[in-house]
Amino acid sequence: MTDRDEYELDPDYYKHGGFPKFEVARPGEGFGRFLTAMRxxxxxxxxxxxxxxxxxAAADLADQLVALLGPFEAAEGVGPANRVPSLPGAGSLLMPPYRVTQFDSDAVELTVRFSRFHVGGNYAVHGGVLPLTFDSVFGMVIHATGRPxxxxxxxxxxxRSVTPIDTELTVRGWLREAEGRKAFVNAEMRDPDGTLCAEAHGLMVRLLPGQP
Structure with missing residues (x-):
């Protein structure tokens, strides 16, 4: 969907809840190194x-980092986090480090590797992390299918089974059905052997003009 298509469908497309228009950021090589170190x-x-x-000593260093970056805190959509598609997780520490391998109207597919940070117990990924991942994939499906x-x-x-850390997993999401403002989306996560770790389904609803 082009910017013109979005505008013709809904003139207030970029005003829904004050959503900023996200554009690709190019923060420089240092940002990628920073994210790797932070992960x-x-x-x-x-x-x-x-x-x-x-x-x-670690707390002192963390305090120094906060003091260094504090003066540069920016509004949503201004900082590079979540706006660098070439970096794992699109440059967002909120997300596990994923990489998109397919992005079209048929499906969105990505690879993701969870680490020690995501452990819930017994070296398995915390169950609460998976909905975060699926929700992000649902949003990608909305964009890939050209919906508002x-x-x-x-x-x-x-x-369906324990989700392991330190393993490259595959996540696939697709639009199952669309009805007016409603989009019903499915997704699944599998390990390298094809074992189904988890699956999800959800409902995404198009925002009305001015709706947050």
Whole structure:
């Protein structure tokens, strides 16, 4: 869907709830290095067990990082997070590091690798992380099929087997049915052997003009 198509379908397309128009960001090589280091820091934050002095030193360094970046805090859609498709997770630490391998009206497919940061117990991915991943895929499906800005009305997840960390998984989402403002979306996650880890279905509803 082009910008003109969006406007002709709904003149207030980019005013729904004040949604910013997201465009690809080019923050420079340092941002990718920063994200890689931060993802590793997240893993260590939930797995490291150093002595008290080391924790204090780590806290000092974290304080320095906050002080360095604090003056540059920006509004949504201005900072590069979630706007760099070439980086894992599109450059967002909120998301697990995924990479899109298919993006068209038939389906959206991506690979994702969860790590120690995402563990819920017994080295398996926390069940609450999977709805986050599926919800993001649902949003991609909406864009890939050319539908207007929508929000999730409901999302149901069925857990079929343990989802492992440190394994490249495949997630596939597709539009099952569309009816007016409603889009019914399905998705599934499989391990390298094809085992179904989890599947989801949900309802995405097109926003009305001015609706947040």
């Amino acid at each position: 590793r820091a997240q893993d260590l934050a939930v797995s490291a067990d150093p002595d008290p002095d080391t924790w204090s 800005i929508s929000r999730t009305a409901f999302l149901h997840v069925d857990y």
